Amino acid sequence: MKWELKPDKYMSEHEVKGLLKSTEDKALADISKGRSTWVRVWMLIDLVCSSGLRVAEIANLRVRDINLKGREPFINVVDGKCHKQRLVYIPNKLVKHIKEYVKRYDLEPEDYLLTSSHGKAFSRSGLQKHFKTACRVAGLPGHYSIHSARHTYATMLYSQTRDLRLIQRLLGHSSIVTTSVYADCTKGSILQAVNDTF
Numbered sequence: 001m002k003w004e005l006k007p008d009k010y011m012s013e014h015e016v017k018g019l020l021k022s023t024e025d026k027a028l029a030d031i032s033k034g035r036s037t038w039v040r041v042w043m044l045i046d047l048v049c050s051s052g053l054r055v056a057e058i059a060n061l062r063v064r065d066i067n068l069k070g071r072e073p074f075i076n077v078v079d080g081k082c083h084k085q086r087l088v089y090i091p092n093k094l095v096k097h098i099k100e101y102v103k104r105y106d107l108e109p110e111d112y113l114l115t116s117s118h119g120k121a122f123s124r125s126g127l128q129k130h131f132k133t134a135c136r137v138a139g140l141p142g143h144y145s146i147h148s149a150r151h152t153y154a155t156m157l158y159s160q161t162r163d164l165r166l167i168q169r170l171l172g173h174s175s176i177v178t179t180s181v182y183a184d185c186t187k188g189s190i191l192q193a194v195n196d197t198f
Contacts, residue, residue: 005181008143010151015140016049022138036105036117041130043101044114048131048146050094051075052153052171055124055146063102064109068095077172086172151182158182 011019020042027042047058057077065076073095074087090098098113107113112121122130131146154167161167168179 005151005155008141010148010155011140011144013156015138016152016156019045019134019138019140020049023134026137039101039104040114040117041134043097044127044130045134045149046094046097047113048149049153051088051090052150052157053077053088054150054172055127058114058127059112059122059124061113062109063107063111063113066098066113068099084172084174086169088170154179154182 023038023042023045026038030036030038044058047053047061048055053061053075057079060079061075065078067074067076072089073092074089077084077086077088079085101107101113114122114127116122116126128146131149132142132144135144136142150171154171157170158164158167162183164176164179164183167173167182168176171179173179
């Protein structure tokens with residue numbers, strides 16, 4: 001039996017916008033006070049919501065793995081699930097954010113993108129904890145995990161493109177069957193469209 005992606009496993013567009021706005025506001029407040037905690041959390045939230053990376057891929061992400069030049073900026077996932085490599089193309093808004101973040105902390109190519117204030121790379125559980133805190137501050141339900149952002153990325157991208165092969169490639173799924181859950185989860189939006197039309 002195929003696993004079903006239920007609505008409590010991914011966020012709505014409204015919730016994503018609220019989460020991003022909330023963390024940005026906290027980050028700007030931290031900047032004005034010379035602190036960095038929420039600046040790092042905002043980078044995490046923007047990255048996971050705009051790229052669909054797995055938590056382990058975010059934890060291992062180094063500045064050298066991010067290509068911000070040219071017309072097709074991307075993240076080179078060097079060691080994804082099952083040690084697979086893939087390119088994840090990223091939107092211009094995230095490119096701008098990463099550039100500002102790298103400049104703010106004077107990061108070198110070998111540096112991890114996300115580190116604690118002591119310069120240590122975050123563990124997966126540390127990133128999960130920061131994600132949960134950001135959700136709580138934004139007033140989102142407690143059941144969302146950092147993996148929910150990956151599901152959200154995929155559902156939103158599918159609703160825009162209806163291209164499962166594209167989603168499969170960006171998420172790094174070995175089988176299209178795994179990716180097909182994102183097509184199935186749009187039944188609710190289809191029902192909404194039917195109700196709105198008739």
